[in-house]
Amino acid sequence: MTCPLHSEETAGILLDYTAQRLDETSMSQLERHMESCTACAALRSEQAAVWRALDAWEPAPVSTDFNRTMWAKLAAALAEPWYVRLGHAARLGTWKPVVPLAVAAMVIVAGFFMDHPADHAPLPGPTSTIAVSTSEADQVEQTLDDIQLLYQFESAAEGTTSRRQM
Amino acid sequence: MLLVRDGDEESFRLLLEKHRNPIVHFVDRMTQNPAVSEELAQEVFLRVYRSRGTYEPTARFTTWLFRIATHVTLNWLRDRKNERGHQRLDEEQDGETRTREVADRKPTTEQQMVHEVRLQEVRDAIAQLPAKQRAAVLMHKYEEMEYSQIAVTLRCSDSAVKSLLFRAYEALRSKLKHMEPGNMMTGGTR
Numbered sequence: 506m507t508c509p510l511h512s513e514e515t516a517g518i519l520l521d522y523t524a525q526r527l528d529e530t531s532m533s534q535l536e537r538h539m540e541s542c543t544a545c546a547a548l549r550s551e552q553a554a555v556w557r558a559l560d561a562w563e564p565a566p567v568s569t570d571f572n573r574t575m576w577a578k579l580a581a582a583l584a585e586p587w588y589v590r591l592g593h594a595a596r597l598g599t600w601k602p603v604v605p606l607a608v609a610a611m612v613i614v615a616g617f618f619m620d621h622p623a624d625h626a627p628l629p630g631p632t633s634t635i636a637v638s639t640s641e642a643d644q645v646e647q648t649l650d651d652i653q654l655l656y657q658f659e660s661a662a663e664g665t666t667s668r669r670q671m
Numbered sequence: 672m673l674l675v676r677d678g679d680e681e682s683f684r685l686l687l688e689k690h691r692n693p694i695v696h697f698v699d700r701m702t703q704n705p706a707v708s709e710e711l712a713q714e715v716f717l718r719v720y721r722s723r724g725t726y727e728p729t730a731r732f733t734t735w736l737f738r739i740a741t742h743v744t745l746n747w748l749r750d751r752k753n754e755r756g757h758q759r760l761d762e763e764q765d766g767e768t769r770t771r772e773v774a775d776r777k778p779t780t781e782q783q784m785v786h787e788v789r790l791q792e793v794r795d796a797i798a799q800l801p802a803k804q805r806a807a808v809l810m811h812k813y814e815e816m817e818y819s820q821i822a823v824t825l826r827c828s829d830s831a832v833k834s835l836l837f838r839a840y841e842a843l844r845s846k847l848k849h850m851e852p853g854n855m856m857t858g859g860t861r
Contacts, residue, residue: 517818517833520840524811551844558793558847559812561786564696565705571691575713582717 508542509535519545523552683723687716690733693814694740700809701744702751703798711747715740730823737814738824741806748802789850796846804839811836 509518521527522535539546694715699708718739726735797805803825810816810824822832 516837520811520836524815548844551848552840554850555840555843555847556812558789558850559808559843562700562790562793562797564692564699565708567692567695568709571695571709571713572687574709575687575716578713578717579720582721 508538508545516548519548519552522549523556683720686719690736691716694736696813697737697740697809698744700797700813701802701805702747703794707747711743712740715743718743731820733814734816734820734823737810737816737820738826741824745802745806792850793847796843799846800839800842804835804842807832807835808839808843 509516518527518531518535522532527535535545539549691712695709695712698711698715699705702708702711715736719736797808800808806825807821810821816824818829818832818836821836822829825832825835827835
C-alpha cells in the first residue's frame with residue numbers, strides 16, 4: 506500500500522480510519538501499512554487524540570421553551586402582511602426563478618421602444634422653431650433630385666435589358 | 672417535508688422535534704454563543720417553513736436543512752466579525768484586556784477544573800478555525816455526514832471538502848497535540 510500521506514486526497518483515508526468509517530479490507534490494509542510507516546502511525550495517534558477531545562465536548566441542552574418560542578415566532582410570521590412576506594421570500598432567494606422572465610420582459614420592452622422611436626419621441630411644441638439654413642435646404646433638394654435621376658436611369662436600363670431578351 | 676410543503680402543520684411539528692437538537696447543537700458549536708444559538712436555530716426553522724413551497728426533494732432533507740443552518744450561521748459569524756473588529760479597536764483604545772470565560776467559573780473539584788480547561792481549549796481550537804473548515808468538521812464529526820453531503824451543504828466539490836477537512840484536522844492536531852494520553856500531565860479527567 507502506498508503511503509496515504511502523499512496527498513491530501515488520500516490522507517482522508519486516515520480521517521475515515523479514525524472516524525471508523527472504513528470498510529474492513531481498507532482498515533486492515535491501513536493497519537498493516539502503519540506497522541511500518543511511522544508518519545502514518547503518528548498521525549493516527551494524534552488524530553485519535555483530536556477525536557477524543559472532540560468527543561468530550563458535549564453540547565448544551567436545548568432549553569425547554571424552545572418549541573413554545575418557535576411556534577410563537579411562526580405564528581407571528583404567518584400574521585405578517587403580504588409585502589413583508591414578499592420581502593422574506595426575496596431574501597430567501599425564492600425570487601430567483603423569476604429573474605430570467607423579468608430579463609426577457611425587459612428585453613422585449615426595450616426592443617419595442619427601439620423599434621418605435623417616433624411614437625414616443627417628444628413632439629415639438631407649438632412655440633418651438635426649427636432653424637434650417639437655406640444652404641441645408643438646397644442640399645436636401647439636390648439629393649432628392651439625384652435620387653430621382655438614379656431611379657429613372659435604373660428604370661431605363663431595365664427596359665433596355667428586357668427588349669434585348671425579347 | 673413534502674407534507675409540510677402541502678401545508679401539514681403536524682408534519683412540521685414532527686420535523687421540528689426530529690431535527691431540533693442536531694440543529695441547535697450545530698449552531699451552538701459554530702457560534703459558541705448560547706445566548707444566540709437557539710435564536711439562530713429558530714431562524715433556520717422559520718426559513719424552512721417560509722421556503723417550504725419551493726422545496727424540491729433533489730437532495731436529502733438533512734442536507735438541505737444543514738445548508739440553511741450553515742448559511743444562517745456563517746452570516747451571523749460574518750456580522751459578528753465586523754462588530755468585533757470595531758469592539759477590538761475600542762478595547763485597544765481603552766487599554767483593557769478581556770478575561771476568558773473559564774476564569775469566571777467556580778469548579779467544585781480539581782478534576783472538574785482540569786476538564787473545563789481542556790474543554791475550553793477544544794472550543795478555542797475549533798473557534799480559531801476558518802468558518803467553513805469549522806462547519807465541515809462539525810458536520811463530519813458530530814453529524815456523521817458523508818463528504819458528498821457536506822459538499823452540497825457548503826456548495827463545493829467533494830475533493831474540496833476533503834481538503835478542507837484535512838487542513839482543519841491538521842490545525843486541530845497541532846493545537847490539541849498535548850492532549851494525547853502520553854503527553855498529558857494528569858490523566859483520567861474524562
